[in-house]
Amino acid sequence: MRLSIDHQCPQCGAPAVLEETDRLFHCEYCRVKSYLLQRGYFRYMLPHKAPSGARLIYAPYWRMRGMLFGCLEDGVRHRVVDHSRQAVAASFLPRTLGLRSQAMRLAFAGGDEETRFLAPTVTRQGAVDLFEERYGAAFPSPPYEQAFIGETLSMIYAPYYLADGLVDAVLNRPVQADPPDLSEFKTESPRWPIVFVPTLCPNCGWDMDADRDALALPCRRCNSLWRAGSDRLVRMKAAFLPAAETDAVYLPFWRIRADVSGLLLDSVADLVRLANLPRAVQPEWESRPFYFWVPAFKLPPRVFLQIGCFLTGIQSAEAPENGLPEGPGDLYPVKLPVTEAVECLKLMLADLLKPGRTFLPRIPRMEVTPRQAMLVYLPFRNGPHDLTHPRHPVGINKNMLQLGQGI
Ligand SMILES: [Zn+2]
Numbered sequence: 590m591r592l593s594i595d596h597q598c599p600q601c602g603a604p605a606v607l608e609e610t611d612r613l614f615h616c617e618y619c620r621v622k623s624y625l626l627q628r629g630y631f632r633y634m635l636p637h638k639a640p641s642g643a644r645l646i647y648a649p650y651w652r653m654r655g656m657l658f659g660c661l662e663d664g665v666r667h668r669v670v671d672h673s674r675q676a677v678a679a680s681f682l683p684r685t686l687g688l689r690s691q692a693m694r695l696a697f698a699g700g701d702e703e704t705r706f707l708a709p710t711v712t713r714q715g716a717v718d719l720f721e722e723r724y725g726a727a728f729p730s731p732p733y734e735q736a737f738i739g740e741t742l743s744m745i746y747a748p749y750y751l752a753d754g755l756v757d758a759v760l761n762r763p764v765q766a767d768p769p770d771l772s773e774f775k776t777e778s779p780r781w782p783i784v785f786v787p788t789l790c791p792n793c794g795w796d797m798d799a800d801r802d803a804l805a806l807p808c809r810r811c812n813s814l815w816r817a818g819s820d821r822l823v824r825m826k827a828a829f830l831p832a833a834e835t836d837a838v839y840l841p842f843w844r845i846r847a848d849v850s851g852l853l854l855d856s857v858a859d860l861v862r863l864a865n866l867p868r869a870v871q872p873e874w875e876s877r878p879f880y881f882w883v884p885a886f887k888l889p890p891r892v893f894l895q896i897g898c899f900l901t902g903i904q905s906a907e908a909p910e911n912g913l914p915e916g917p918g919d920l921y922p923v924k925l926p927v928t929e930a931v932e933c934l935k936l937m938l939a940d941l942l943k944p945g946r947t948f949l950p951r952i953p954r955m956e957v958t959p960r961q962a963m964l965v966y967l968p969f970r971n972g973p974h975d976l977t978h979p980r981h982p983v984g985i986n987k988n989m990l991q992l993g994q995g996i
């Protein structure tokens with residue numbers, strides 16, 4: 590379930606409710622659109638009902654929502670993950686937030702200098718590992734490889750205060766009769782401002798638009814693409830393959846060059862050999878670089894990997910043009926960051942390398958090091974039910990795109 594966050598329009602102060610995946614905020618009152626920037630991850634806090642004068646202590650919890658893919662002997666399986674976990678080891682606090690964060694409106698974390706926020710001791714990677722371990726154990730057999738897709742990882746702060754013991758300030762109920770010694774815990778001040786920037790193209794001033802949860806803002810006037818930096822919009826490198834039809838839908842993909850330890854997977858010829866593809870290696874394939882192709886949008890797990898593996902298997906010889914396509918074609922929004930695309934590369938290898946019985950056991954020890962990534966828009970024919978590749982027998986059902994939005 591997605592969290593709801595109370596906040597105010599940065600322009601006119603009107604109250605608004607955001608979903609946790611929202612990046613573009615469109616104010617209903619003043620009509621101004623802004624894009625949300627945050628360093629690292631988003632931090633929220635639960636509302637409190639503490640008596641006035643109570644000195645609040647906020648305890649951090651990692652919260653993860655997404656899909657865990659596991660590569661098993663008999664194929665790829667997935668688990669839906671929606672869970673929270675203490676980000677500071679404190680035996681007197683509940684280990685998880687329970688259902689509270691879902692039933693309530695949250696706010697962006699902040700407060701005055703008096704408010705104490707316990708500093709997290711579990712790192713972001715530590716949290717991801719914990720969630721992988723917990724949910725990976727639920728697969729029918731131990732997976733060779735796991736990856737989170739469509740992940741939202743945020744920090745949620747739960748309020749407490751001291752009064753004859755420790756009191757949960759959400760419910761105003763004591764959780765611990767003996768007051769715990771908090772002096773051993775490090776605290777920090779809430780200096781995590783959310784930055785709202787206007788959605789105007791930094792290059793030409795055009796008012797850009799996108800879905801509320803889009804990770805990139807395209808400018809259709811100067812054909813540039815922008816993403817959130819820590820305090821401003823940053824230009825992204827993008828390219829596209831031109832479409833033959835005018836009503837094409839351009840789907841975004843991450844085209845990635847990566848080194849794989851213990852494998853020579855540098856050229857298209859290397860892939861044909863390692864994947865045992867039924868093609869005769871052409872001499873020029875020895876020098877044509879191999880790229881992974883990963884969807885930069887969300888799809889149900891099986892379809893996501895199928896499309897990625899299919900396009901990676903094709904290794905199209907067409908050279909993308911720089912920039913964004915001109916004209917009326919639809920640009921499908923980018924919703925999967927390159928960091929998550931990179932997470933999938935080993936899963937894709939597990940599918941591509943043949944025979945599986947030789948390669949699968951080696952997968953856990955392989956190191957995949959990304960070298961270069963670029964967003965490439967590929968044109969698809971806009972059919973009544975499917976988007977289909979103009980030259981290859983691959984399509985994406987529109988229902989699947991719709992389902993992917995909810996991940
Ligand atoms: Zn407003």
Ligand SMILES: [Zn+2]
Binds near residue numbers: 790791793
């Ligand atoms: Zn522009």
